[in-house]
Amino acid sequence: MTIGARVLKTGMAVALAMYLSGLLGFPSPIIAAVAAIFTIQPSISRSWQQVTDQLQTNFLGAMVAIAAVKLLGQTPLAVGFVCVIVILISIRLHMESSIGLTLVTVVAVMEANEQGWLFAVQRFSMVLSGMGAAFVVNALIFPPRPRKQFIAQVHEAYGQLSLLLRMAISNEMKEDVHRRETENLHQTLRKLQERYLLFEEERSLLPRRKLARARQLVLSKQLIKVLSQGVDLLDVVEEHYFSAPRAGEWAQRLDQQIEELTKYHEQLLLKLEGKMKPHASIEPEEEREARLIKQLTDYLQEDPGENKRLVFVASSMLEYAYHLRRLDRISDQVLQREESDAVGIE
CATH class of the missing domain: 1.20.120 (Four Helix Bundle (Hemerythrin (Met), subunit A))
Incomplete structure (x- = not known):
């Protein structure tokens, strides 16, 4: 069994995302680590495309999640309903590859929204830090050829x-x-x-x-x-x-x-x-x-x-x-x- 460059870079991206979480004072590194895992791709071009898609769908998902908490509350049914809506929007925008991380953002933002807007924004920032860490690692460490x-x-x-x-x-x-x-x-x-x-x-x-x-x-x-x-x-x-x-x-x-x-x-x-x-x-x-x-x-x-x-x-x-x-x-x-x-x- 051989360990490929992408396997090593995934581990490095997770480590960097967790390090950034501690450096920025985030309460938990889990969301940033998950975002890093989703963003690692086999080529720089595809990784950049993944970042741009993730930025759009995650921002949209976060806005929908915040609005849904105000209108529907924070019940499990509301969270499930918002996930369905976000999936449909992502498919409509032809960004199916970003659905997984977007749903993580939606759940994280809705779970934190009752603690205030700043906490919800912090959760979204954790996602962005994980995506940034993954892209930097993919572009600089053993860049795909x-x-x-x-x-x-x-x-x-x-x-x-x-x-x-x-x-x-x-x-x-x-x-x-x-x-x-x-x-x-x-x-x-x-x-x-x-x-x-x-x-x-x-x-x-x-x-x-x-x-x-x-x-x-x-x-x-x-x-x-x-x-x-x-x-x-x-x-x-x-x-x-x-x-x-x-x-x-x-x-x-x-x-x-x-x-x-x-x-x-x-x-x-x-x-x-x-x-x-x-x-x-x-x-x-x-x-x-x-x-x-x-x-x-x-x-x-x-x-x-x-x-x-x-x-x-x-x-x-x-x-x-x-x-x-x-x-x-x-x-x-x-x-x-x-x-x-x-x-x-x-």
């Missing part, structure tokens, strides 16, 4: 995909191991999609950085597309190849083609890391793919109905190759622009 984490997960997903693709046709992997590795690959892809969303939410203030970031987003999206297409190829092989009559005759040819494509995929990732020699020729020969298509076409003419399952496999393989080549072109464009920008800065 969505791009770096995204690339690391791309390599992790490729490693899992490469292992499965290289053994897809030969079918040498044990059933339980294959199932487990496939589940891990799908889980990694889901995490990759989530990481891409975090990267997409990041904002740049400088125009030059905005353009560079836009190029990186296009590249990142294609990286995910290539991995997803590789997973689709795995699924097609599993569903159609082994059910095709006389599939064994094609095992070596298909296996060699997949081997070449996985090697191409690996070399593209190395090129993006700057580990390949400039102008190195890594693209597979399209003539081999053309020969494979012609051989398969001739084979299908013998019995189109029985052999069409191999068409699905070949089609998925060619689409994987197409998206790899598209990734290659996008990579070249991004790397060239980055070199141009670096020269311009110098």
Whole structure:
């Protein structure tokens, strides 16, 4: 079990919130600590968005709570009714993520309101101190690096995909191991999609950085597309190849083609890391793919109905190759622009 940066930062944010509560003379640090827990997010952009949403909904919730105490009293039914109203308002404002902390504010303010306005304002200030502590910790301590984490997960997903693709046709992997590795690959892809969303939410203030970031987003999206297409190829092989009559005759040819494509995929990732020699020729020969298509076409003419399952496999393989080549072109464009920008800065 590993302790991630977000886990550590949550603990630090809670500690800082409790310290501030004592420094500011608040009667209890609990509300500030709860606010800090709700505010910690996996990216600075999302954390800032959370703070702005929380400020709006918490202020609105506090006002509704104060008004409700004057009109309805401080009964449990009144508190429950106000919570329902605040939830509906938050949903209406598309700020569902702030509902939890807003309800904490509502209950705290209504519980303290009979002791006077100053006490209610103090409770609201406790919430603000916890939010501020969480944002400062998230921004200054181990600040999130969505791009770096995204690339690391791309390599992790490729490693899992490469292992499965290289053994897809030969079918040498044990059933339980294959199932487990496939589940891990799908889980990694889901995490990759989530990481891409975090990267997409990041904002740049400088125009030059905005353009560079836009190029990186296009590249990142294609990286995910290539991995997803590789997973689709795995699924097609599993569903159609082994059910095709006389599939064994094609095992070596298909296996060699997949081997070449996985090697191409690996070399593209190395090129993006700057580990390949400039102008190195890594693209597979399209003539081999053309020969494979012609051989398969001739084979299908013998019995189109029985052999069409191999068409699905070949089609998925060619689409994987197409998206790899598209990734290659996008990579070249991004790397060239980055070199141009670096020269311009110098």
